[in-house]
Amino acid sequence: MFQASLLDLDSPTAPGPLGSAVRRTVLDHGAWIDLCPGWMSGADALFDRLVTAVPWKAERRRMYDKVVDVPRLLKFYDEHETLPHPALEEARARLTRHYLPELGEPFATAGLCFYRDGRDSVAWHGDTIGRGGTEDTMVAIVSVGTPRTLALRPRGGGASLRYDLGHGDLIVMGGSCQRTWEHAVPKAGGTVGPRISVQFRPRGVR
Numbered sequence: 001m002f003q004a005s006l007l008d009l010d011s012p013t014a015p016g017p018l019g020s021a022v023r024r025t026v027l028d029h030g031a032w033i034d035l036c037p038g039w040m041s042g043a044d045a046l047f048d049r050l051v052t053a054v055p056w057k058a059e060r061r062r063m064y065d066k067v068v069d070v071p072r073l074l075k076f077y078d079e080h081e082t083l084p085h086p087a088l089e090e091a092r093a094r095l096t097r098h099y100l101p102e103l104g105e106p107f108a109t110a111g112l113c114f115y116r117d118g119r120d121s122v123a124w125h126g127d128t129i130g131r132g133g134t135e136d137t138m139v140a141i142v143s144v145g146t147p148r149t150l151a152l153r154p155r156g157g158g159a160s161l162r163y164d165l166g167h168g169d170l171i172v173m174g175g176s177c178q179r180t181w182e183h184a185v186p187k188a189g190g191t192v193g194p195r196i197s198v199q200f201r202p203r204g205v206r
């Protein structure tokens, strides 16, 4: 089911350098995204560890007059909880070191999503439950496993952008991205392999 990346089989699991490896794309309305493909080496081994080491939760949500399954598994690590792999602690520390001058605060929490196959997804939304709804902030996402499309579109309408993210890729959504743009992982059909995303956010951003 899970198509391992051949280049990655023997690499130790660890994030790479940031700095000049990061490419920024400035978007409309004060938003931007940074990309660092293949940032996490040994990503396939990390994927395998996370599948078994994380106490995944299936959630159910009210949708109008029905209660439906959330189409992905979830686990949230609050800021002082130990993350399920040391490479994720190192990733958070490196992200904080790199972005602190611009972000002004550390990355604190880690939200994990497990998309078991292409039927799992997340609908269009911004991370606006906390301060992201009113302030500029950053959400950094490390993806392991099979690449899935992360789509972005401006809230007021306009062309969408699509990034295929898996196998250790890093994307950072910054500036006004959470309140002026929306993002989604669209459904992709049942035969698509599994992906796990790790979203690092500052305190009070959800």
Ligand SMILES: O=C(O)CCC(=O)C(=O)O
Binding pocket: 111, 113, 122, 127, 141, 150, 183, 184, 185, 197, 199
């Ligand atoms: O899995 C992803 O890359 C996106 C997840 C996401 O948008 C969220 O959990 O808020």
Ligand SMILES: [Fe+2]
Binding pocket: 125, 126, 127, 183
């Ligand atoms: Fe999100």
